[in-house]
Amino acid sequence: MIVTSTDTVEGRPVTQYLGMVAGEAILGVNMFRDLFSGIRDIVGGRAGGYQNALRDAHEAAFADLQDAARALGADAIVGVDIDYEVLGKENGMLMVSINGTAVRLG
Numbered sequence: 001m002i003v004t005s006t007d008t009v010e011g012r013p014v015t016q017y018l019g020m021v022a023g024e025a026i027l028g029v030n031m032f033r034d035l036f037s038g039i040r041d042i043v044g045g046r047a048g049g050y051q052n053a054l055r056d057a058h059e060a061a062f063a064d065l066q067d068a069a070r071a072l073g074a075d076a077i078v079g080v081d082i083d084y085e086v087l088g089k090e091n092g093m094l095m096v097s098i099n100g101t102a103v104r105l106g
Contacts, residue, residue: 001066002076002105009076009105018072018102023065025057026087026095054084057096065098074102 002009061082069077080100087093 001069001074003062003066003080003100004076004078005080007079009078012076012105014076014078014103015106016104018069018074018104021065021068021072021074021077021100021102023061023063023068023098024095025060025064026093027053027057027060028088028093053094054096057094058082061096061098065100069100069102072102074104076103076105077101078103 002012008014065077065080077100080098083097085095085097087095
């Protein structure tokens with residue numbers, strides 16, 4: 001499946017617009033990851049635990065997006081937009097939301 005942030009796919013005209021599709025993932029960030037990321041903030045370096053959580057959420061949201069498009073019979077998703085948010089009472093959850101338009105290409 002072609003997934004792009006552009007409105008078109010070069011050399012492949014859109015023959016049918018099938019509708020908006022979305023994929024979301026919300027992951028909790030555990031206290032051990034918070035602790036080790038806090039230590040990294042003090043001594044410098046990358047917060048690997050958070051990076052891995054963000055990567056996992058991103059991959060899960062993209063998988064949901066593509067599943068939704070396949071269910072509509074799409075062979076591509078155009079105009080994809082990705083948003084990241086921190087949620088929860090203590091900002092302990094990470095949300096990735098991906099939206100786009102499912103299409104059939106010529």
